[in-house]
Amino acid sequence: MDSTIAQKTWELENNILAVEAPDPSSDFIFYYDEVAQAMSLKAKPWANDPHFFKRVKISALALLKMVIHARSGGTIEVMGLMIGKTDGDAIIVMDAFALPVEGTETRVNAQADAYEYMVDYSQTNKQAGRLENVVGWYHSHPGYGCWLSGIDVSTQMLNQQFQEPFLAVVIDPTRTVSSGKVDIGAFRTYPEGYKPTDDPISEYQTIPLNKIEDFGVHCKQYYALNISYFKSSLDCHLLDLLWNKYWVNTLSSSPLLGNGDYVAGQLSDLAEKLEQAENHLTHSRIGPLGTSRKKIPGRITSWLSKTSFSTRLDSQNRCLVRLSAKDEMITA
Template identity: 30%
Template sequence: MTDTRYTFDAEKLEKLRKESPWKSEAKYFKDVCVSPTAIVKMMTHCQSGVDKGIRKGGNPIEVMGLLLGRPDPQTPKTLVVTDVFPLPIEGFETRVIADDEDVVNHMIALGESLENTRKEKFMGWYHSHPFDLGPNSHCFLSSTDITTQLQWQRMEDPHGNPFLAMVVDPLRSMAKETPQVKAFRVYPPEYSSSVANECPDGSIIADEKERLEKWGSCWNRYYELDIDYFMSNSARRVMDILTKNLWMNTLSLNSLESESRKQYPDRIEKVAETIKKADATGFAASLMEKRSMPGLSSSSGPVRGGASSGGLSSSEGGSSSTRASSKKAEEIGEACDELVDFASEKIHEGFTQIAKKSIFS
């Protein structure tokens, strides 16, 4: 199957494009297969935006590029990304769009050239979300992203070219030492999910604050596709040789990149400030008061996640102290999540060092 991703039956592909079954089903596509070339170029480009912004003394810069590929005739509900092409477009926060006339003309000319030479089309776009590290990934679609993606889908989908959006979190990728990237498609405006509180990944999150933190304000307007990576048999043989001959060098490398290590003090300081701002004494007192109120058992569960599901008999929203304790619980909960994330990375680094010592000592 891996080699077949690089080739395709032109007649079957043309037939699939003409039928365009995705036009009648909002969640038609389920998977995305990405080539090594595409993911490496994508991650390198997104990391360059981080480096460029920091070198200028500011925040990391968002970047954007185009995806080259096609729907797969053999597995029609799968999209295949074979290559990517960075664009000279930069932005900040949740806004990065291709609205420059020269850039648009470049995209059109490049697209026509690739269709004639490689027989593939631009079938999507990617951009980065280089925001501060936190408990959740920043791979989501903002309202601007939704508008951009919906325009692409309206232009390309009816003509047999289903369009895809991919979002990269470069800072989290460095911290986790693995690509943090997700793929999305946008629902038509008239679509409404039959499942209440269904998030883009299919999970059900009842808490609105948690949904917004994880998926953004437009969480119900798009859905996530599973990502898989493919490699040709020839490339796999080369990787096997490199792994066999260079495994010692791989183990001897430091497990975390220098850029990631430099971020550790900032992450610790951020968590410390959060905990410092939360008045521990006041929080504990308000929590005890909350647990002693009628309608709440002493084992009401973890305090993180907002208001309790138990009823408050004394007033509509509970006392001001209850609301204060709930807010502080959320703040401390988020700080704890970040600490767990950080500790997991350090434990992973420690295990790597132990493995090195066992092998080389």
Template identity: 45%
Template sequence: MAVPSTNWESELYTYDVKTSHDFLFSQPHTNDPLYFSQVKVSAVALLKIVMHACNGGNLEIMGLLSGRIIPHAFIIMDALPLPIEGTETRVTADDETAQYMIRYMESSEKVGRKENVVGWYHSHPGFGCWMSGIDCDTQSLNQQLGAYVAIVVDPYRTMASGRVEIGAFRTYPIGYVPPKDRGDNPYITIPTGKIDDWGKQANRYYKLETSFFKSATDIQVMEQLAKKSWTNTLTTSALVVNSSYFTLQAQEQVQMITGEGGTGSKKSDKTQLRKASMKALSEQSPALATHILKHLIFVKQ
């Protein structure tokens, strides 16, 4: 995952009418399943997505992505949270949600916003950024209507590691056989209860490179937010806030060792277990180091 740029990439904030019209006319992605390779997310959109996901807690949330398309990439300028009824395993849109989406797009046109809805996002609380069977079905349906991207964010892993855990995906057309070596499947830890679904859907979609950008105004706003929240940062322990997630990680590793994770579970090999342990360590170490540093500075006399 790329680090947000500190320079104002002005071309990303400029709506190019000709580029937009050329894309709509040629529709190059319809002849190339791998046409899109990148997603560029503005700092404003990223902040909205992460805050929405974190506020959802252990329930999945969903929203729309507003932006535009340039050759081989989606530019995400804004995010719109949707009034979706979520559970711990899925989000379900209803007629009210559809009407809400229509009103939003109509309102955007009235105020002169040229960006269109180019995708959707939802959360996977604690079980990583990938596409479930329901996610793939939803994304495939959306792609039949036009160029569309799906973003998944994990709020638990984001809060635990201090890095945004995010992924952008597109599904393959029905009947398409993807390349054997796609180079887009780095190791991620999947809860034992979801391994079957993850494995079944692995060849239905591919991952796009995700990067972030922000303007000079965005930088100033974020600096002001940081100034207002520094006391909360000092008085909060990430080890305590994320204790339930860290406990879940330990339970998952025990299940990998014993093979007692439910139907179809089996013992994991040493390599897989080692990778899972290193992943957990990388997420817990910053929280532990910060906790120790605060103790030394503010508590120990």
């Protein structure tokens, strides 16, 4: 598979729509209307309706930038900002840039130098003729899904108080590499003390056992927005140039090693969940079947633990063979 075919496949899997028309008005989405944006900021329709924003439109260029940045962090969380505008009940993300922040495997926080960089970047962007404003922030959740933790909720609430309109985007680079489709979510928080009248049905996703409590405590404090992607003739050239970097990183990385660690982690997490369920059944002892119920999950847990370990070793051995073959091909 060459670079062009891989790019087309990536666009199809993520349902990126091309803005096409017989005249130059097809690129109208890139036009920034200062008067309309100023009127929207003055009216502040989102202040009276917590559900005002329902859609997010992300350019393919911004999406690829965020994915490359998230993948570069590996198992460490990364953070960046998004630039764009609003259009009715939609937030349009035109571009994105990374922030120089120090993250861990569970959290990422911006310090003073990151805020200074953000201001300098925004000012330079406007001097270059890009009048769009910062409309949100993005960060990665390597391997544990797209949702907002307690710290994320607090950060987003603070930004919505002082920088509206503002959006939070979460990308899982590990699941993105595993599936080939970008695992992404866009969220906005409710005002403090607000309780939604209806509970929207969210898309099912597996949450690791050590994150379930954090997910469950704060899942009612925000809602997800529908995401769509677009590209146009104006950004096709830049998208092609950026794709070359993404494609090289894809070739130089080893999906077997990455997927092996991810699968082993999923099996280990499943084993812990089954063990927890086994303990609940042991303590409950419902009826005469309590003893027989206790034995089955224990066997499954033991098998999963062994499988998790063997999967990790097997994937690493295969990766070493693959990398050796790749080195021989390059040096030949």
